[in-house]
Amino acid sequence: MKKWKNFLIEIDQKTAVVSFNRPEALNALNYDVLTELEQILDELHKDDSVYTLILTGAGDKSFIAGGDIKDMSRMNVEEGKLYAYTGTALLRKIEEFEKPIIAAVNGYALGGGTELAMACDIRIASEKATFGQPETGLGIIPGFAGTQRLPRLVGKGMAKLLIFTAKRIKADEALRIGLCEAVVPPAELLDYCKKLAAAINENGPTSVRLAKAAINHGLDMDLRSGCRFESFVFGHCFATEDHREGTAAFVEKRKANFPGKYKK
Ligand code: COA
Secondary structure (H helix, E strand, O other): OOOOOOEEEEEEOOEEEEEEOOHHHOOOEOHHHHHHHHHHHHHHHHOOOOOEEEEEEOOOOEEEOOEOHHHHOOOOHHHHHHHHHHHHHHHHHHHHOOOOEEEEEOOEEEOHHHHHHHHOOEEEEEOOOEEEOHHHHHOOOOOOOHHHHHHHHHOHHHHHHHHHHOOEEEHHHHHHHOOOOEEEOHHHHHHHHHHHHHHHHOOOHHHHHHHHHHHHHHHOOOHHHHHHHHHHHHHHHOOEHHHHHHHHHHHOOOOOOOOOOEOO
16 A cells, blocks of 8 residues: 555554554644545555454544644635535545444544544544544534534433533543443553454454444434345345355354355
């Protein structure tokens, strides 16, 4: 993979670790970062050797310190809207990315940092992580879908509490309210996420991707429609090599060796 200005990428054992690397601004999301991440996602989408992504911040201080406040201080109404559209579209791309994406939240995850983490499938936080939506303290509101994903994740009242007060919370509080799934010591964060990715990678990659789609789309539907959608996706699994290999391995009492391909 080519060299990126704002990212470090390491691919090993079917997992790509994508590290935000803009230390001078604590990994704040300017247009440059958003554009590069979009290109990286396109490349990793096409790379069949990659099953799972981990998004993290380089160093141990910051995951992402939010949208770029210096840039935002100069924006007018139209520019503000465009910036929000751009960031929101990228986060939707993360959410809808076929392969699972784990956020390894290593430090500050403020504003766009919390928003980006929420677009990932699973959030693992370091004990040093800080979450929050500080936008109202800057005279704006969350613009990368924070007002939408936060209440869906932690409930309406807690989302309002966090957004209205602009309060920052520590990892243990984030865990308590369901904003992250686990908290681990800083030195263990990446290893923990790699092991988690490896556990995911052992399963049928096509099944994992279809399960992701079923969960995400189902949550946007009423229960009946979601169940119906799941039945269609379940049926679709029977056209995959993953299904043939996974069920055969059980019957033959051996470990499955998933090819991760649709049956021709
Ligand atoms: N946008 C642009 N630049 C940012 C930034 C952001 N969101 N967050 C940090 N930076 C820059 C700082 O301006 C500073 O640059 P400078 O040295 O050129 O002045 C550099 O990153 C280091 O930040 P600094 O504030 O000195 O570090 P700190 O350790 O004292 O504080 C934070 C860290 C994260 C608490 C603090 O930077 C902060 O509150 N950032 C903004 C968080 C936020 O409100 N995000 C939501 C945006 S919508």
